[in-house]
Structures are given as C-alpha cells and as structure tokens.
Amino acid sequence: MAFLEIQRVYKKFGSVYVLSGISLDVELHQVVCLIGASGSGKSTLLRCINALEVIDDGVILLDGDRVSGRGIDVDSLRQEVGIVFQSFNLFPHMSVLDNVTLAPRKVLGTSREEAEATAMGLLGRVGLADKATAFPDRLSGGQQQRVAIVRALAMGPKLMLLDEITSALDPELVAEVLNIVRDLAEEGMTMMLATHEMGFAKEVSSKVCFLDQGVILEEGPPEQIFGDPVEERTRAFLKRIVDAGRL
C-alpha cells in the first residue's frame, strides 16, 4: 500500500473532464513531479488531493484512509497535506509571523509563544528571520513564496503539494525557492510538484509523470522520461520545452 493512492479519479468543470480517470501512487519520502502542458490537469490534481476541489468519481487514499468524497473531515486532511500556490496567497493584512502562526494557533491550538518559536525556527531556515514583522507587500516574490512554504510547513504536514510555485517569479528569484524544495527533498519530505522547471524536476524527483488530457500518459524515473520517453506526445512536449530553451 502506497502512502498516497489516487485511483481512477475523474473531475469535470461544467461538461469538460479535466481529470479523466487518473491513477497514481506516491510512496513515503518520494518526490513526484507532474509535467505537461497547461490545461493537462496538473494543478487540478493537486487541488483535488487536499480537497480544494471535489472529485466526481474515483477515490483518493492517504495512508490507507479515504480522503475524497462524502463524510470526510477536510480540515484534518489539510493538516496532513500542505499546499503552496503559484501566486503565494499570503494574507496581506498580517505580518509574516502572523501568516505563519495563524493556522497552528487557531487549528492546532498551539500557544502563541510555541507557535512563534516554531515559526521563527522555520523562517531562520529559509533565511527570513529578519522579515518576521514585515508585511507581505514589502517582500520580493521569492521571499513571499518562501514564507508561503514556511506557512505550510508550520502545520507539520506529511505531504506537500507544490503547484507551479516558481511560475510567477522573476528568473533571478527562482533559485532561492527551489533551494528550499531541494532541502526538503533531502530531508525526506514527501512531495508532489506541478512544475515547468524541467531541469529541477530532473534533478530532484524520484518519479516524473507526464500528464496529457487528464490522464498520466507516461511515468517513470526522471532519466527515462527526460532521456528516453516512450510516448510520442511526451517526446513532442519535451521537444517544445527544449526548443524554448527551458531544458
């Protein structure tokens, strides 16, 4: 039994199927990269896993427990599964420290002192301890995204979902965010990344999945997917990436 099992999941918006019977297993400590064109379902799949979207059919199991469909406790699922968004989505009316400590204090009932101590530790690790009292508007995109990662980590998740977290960043700010993801991978955090950073996917992932029209067309170790893809569409997609100078 894998840590996360996605079994024949369907999701439609209106009458359009964005996920068409997708299945995927993620083992503990694995880093799984989802690649594919825009609209192939990468983001939707991540949002379904932590129940920000309700799936139409199929089942998702986390550590053996059903976490999709009726009667589930979404709030406790989300304590186990953190997500980081492309557009950071920090709370603009709160300081960095309050952004990070809000959920631990309100959801887990951690005391303010304890939550702030944890938060300061995490902020220190990503090099932002001196920004604790700043408001998000004052930070660069890279700094904001690092805070967003810390905010998710502060809940002590077992699985992190990263939804194109560097796509909204200026090129020179991408590395500071990816370095943190790399550290997390080395520490054994289980992660799923939707990404267009192919070089990074190649380096960090234990498994790469190529999504096409709502299914996983091809999956395998990064060397195989990037070096010797089987499917014609995977080849075509990667060729476009290479032509754009992104791999």
Add this chain to the structure above:
Amino acid sequence: MNHTSALTGPPAAKRVGRVLTYRKAAIASLFFPPAGIPALIHSIKASRLAEQGETEPAREQGEKARDWAWYSVGVGLSVYLVAFMVWLLFTNGGSVRKVFLDWSILTSWDAWHSMLKGFWINVQVFLIAEVIVLIWALVVAIVRLLPGKACRPIRFLATVYVDTFRAFPAILVVYLVGLGFAQAKVPIVGSFSDIQYAILALSLTYGAYVSEVYRAGIESIHWSQVAAARSLGLSYTQTMRHVVVPQAVRRVIPPLLNDFIGLQKDTAIISVIGVLDVVSRARFINNARGTLAAYSIAAFLFLCVTIPFTRWLEWLQRRRQLRTEGGR
C-alpha cells in the same frame, strides 16, 4: 526620395517647433481683467518674438500667457462667485442676511444653549446607531453569503430585509417604527422611548445599506485567499473571521464612512416623531421669532461634526495603509 509608406503616411508639415501663443485663451480670460490683461500682453509679445525668429523667448512669453489665463479661471471665477454670494446676502436691504443669519439669534446664548441641547440628542442617536449598524450590517452580510442549500431560507430572509429597507424612505421607517410600534403595543419594543425608536429605525435603514457595502467588500476578496486559508486547515468560520472579514472591512472603510455621514445627517428626520432634537428646537425658535437663523445654527452644528469625522477617518486609513504597505 519618397518616404511615404503604408505605416507612416505622407510627411506632415513641421509642427513640433512652432510657438504657442495662447491667444484665444488670453482673450477669453479678459472676463477677469487682472489676469486677462497680462495674459494678452504676454501672448502678443510671444507672437511678435516668433515673427522675429526669436523662438526661445517667444516660447517663454507663451508659457507666461498660459499661466495668466489659468489664473483667470482659478482666481477670477472664485472672486466672482464670492462677490455674487455677498451681493445675495446684502440685497433687498439685507433680507437674506436677516432670514438666514439674524444676529439677535446668532448671538443669543439661550438660542445656542437650546440648540446644543437638541444637538446632543442627535449625537447620541447617531453614535449609538453607528455602533449597532457596524455590527448588525456585518451579521446581515455574512448571512447573505452563507454557503450551501441548508442556508437558503435564512439567506432569503436576509435578502428580503435588505431589499425592502433599502427601498423604504428613511422618514417612513422613522414614522412607522416610532409611532406604529407604540400604538400597536408590539412586544419587547412596544415600550421604547422616542429616542430608542429613532435609533432602531435609523439602524434598520442604514443596516440594510451598510450590509451591502460589507457584502461588496467580502466578495471583493479574491477566492485564492479563501483557498489558502482553507488549505491550512482553517474552517469556514475561522477563514471568515481571520482572513476574509478583516481584509474586507479595511477595504470598505471609505464607503462605510460615507454612509455614516449620511446617517449623521439623517438624524435630522427623527424630529418628525416628536424627539426634541436640534431640528425640533430650531422649529420652535423659528415659530417664535419668524427667522430661519436657528436652522442655520443647526446646519453649522452638523458641519462641526461631519468635517472632523471625515478627516479623522481619512487619517486612520492613511495610518493603516502605511502599516500594511510599508510606506509605499
């Protein structure tokens, strides 16, 4: 060589180097000669210099002509407006002045004393009503935005309340609540005092308005903020309480303040149910003395509250902006 092309068109006559003399503006500004005459002089100088090929001095004169023409608008129009009002005040042997600004009343301590006593009631009414509206309108807005099928009936009730009370003129609500509830001996509220009825009526009316302001504010918060909060495990209520409502309230402070100024002024209508407010007292003085000067005092008193109130809220908002946006 022919430079004509589909993109640039034929070469145009040289334009950017010409001298602007602002002649028409200068002539027009003669309606206020203190500014119009210098404007015209500079304009004429500008065209003379331009004819002599002195382009740079000509441009300097043109610029001065334009400045003077603007003075004629800004200064000239104001001078005429003020003059017109002074003339109104003293025409007909000063009758306008006597009606609106009768010195015997404006300098009468008794009149001021009575008016201030009345105004204090208006102040109490709007202060209490504002606090009630602040809370009540937020409750209504949140109810109108409750999700799910189960909440449909309560959403509907809230919508009916907002739609109807926004449609009723405030003066009707004051009448119906102020006179009707007591006559009909409505339970709980049947034994209110007139002032309490006034507060209730204004709170009901303005609660409907302000709830729409809140609702617009809440709906303007991007769904990604909700997604971020919910993804951290916060419940719907916690998300509203800590993420959505605080941002929405900050965003709607200007329109909220606008509605509060409206509420402060509308306390004038509570006089219709016999509350001895500033308007009622002005009416007494008017009846006794045959002059409207007491109403002028009332108007002045409203001004004394509304203007500092506006400035204070603007200051509050600026301070908050500095804090969250880091002084940008």
